[in-house]
Amino acid sequence: MPSYKLTYFNFAGGRGEPIRIALHAAGIEFEDERLSFEQFGEMRLGTPFNALPVLSVDGADISQTNSLLRYVGKMADLYPTDNLQALYCDEVMSVLEDINHKVGQTLFLQGEELRLAREKLVDGWLPVFIKGLDKLLARGGGEYFADNQLTVADLKAFVQVSSLRSGLLDHVPTDLVDRLAPALIMHQSRIEADARVVAYYASRS
Numbered sequence: 001m002p003s004y005k006l007t008y009f010n011f012a013g014g015r016g017e018p019i020r021i022a023l024h025a026a027g028i029e030f031e032d033e034r035l036s037f038e039q040f041g042e043m044r045l046g047t048p049f050n051a052l053p054v055l056s057v058d059g060a061d062i063s064q065t066n067s068l069l070r071y072v073g074k075m076a077d078l079y080p081t082d083n084l085q086a087l088y089c090d091e092v093m094s095v096l097e098d099i100n101h102k103v104g105q106t107l108f109l110q111g112e113e114l115r116l117a118r119e120k121l122v123d124g125w126l127p128v129f130i131k132g133l134d135k136l137l138a139r140g141g142g143e144y145f146a147d148n149q150l151t152v153a154d155l156k157a158f159v160q161v162s163s164l165r166s167g168l169l170d171h172v173p174t175d176l177v178d179r180l181a182p183a184l185i186m187h188q189s190r191i192e193a194d195a196r197v198v199a200y201y202a203s204r205s
């Protein structure tokens, strides 16, 4: 078994958290390196694309969240073997990356500039993504996004919906997803209650 180190920021969300959950579900021992923003600043230029997460496999650094999720998902039986179901899973993860990208563009704004940028998201892209994800969940049968079982797409959606409802994103109403897509809230609860997710958070406490 190779040695694994996952490097990400020190919080239970963002692009890194679904990878941590999937690694734990796979039963893979890994070094869970959690950086402060200051520490990241010091090593940023040493990462493959000046960004996190980075998974180091036997000392070789590999980037790109969804690629990492697919890799770990295959080892954790959380990635479909059927090609069409894998495509469904990938589509969902790409939409969630689009959300990360749009929200990420606002993360370092402040004051009025932040308010305007976030309101633009709330009136524009976020409803498009949320309603679109609602349809993709219905396509998957309503309980999971693909394969009629838990996949890495569900883990990523769970982390994203939790973040959007958390109140940590200023000017994003915490009930935005509730109003637009109640099925995504039920999905969040379903994934949160999954034994593998419960076991991961129990291991953290």
Ligand SMILES: N[C@@H](CCC(=O)N[C@@H](CS)C(=O)NCC(=O)O)C(=O)O
Binding pocket: 014, 015, 044, 050, 051, 052, 053, 063, 064, 065, 066, 097, 104
């Ligand atoms: N395409 C990359 C994007 C990674 C990314 O933008 N990560 C953010 C944190 S969630 C980051 O490290 N930003 C630091 C920066 O842009 O300086 C991926 O899928 O992993």
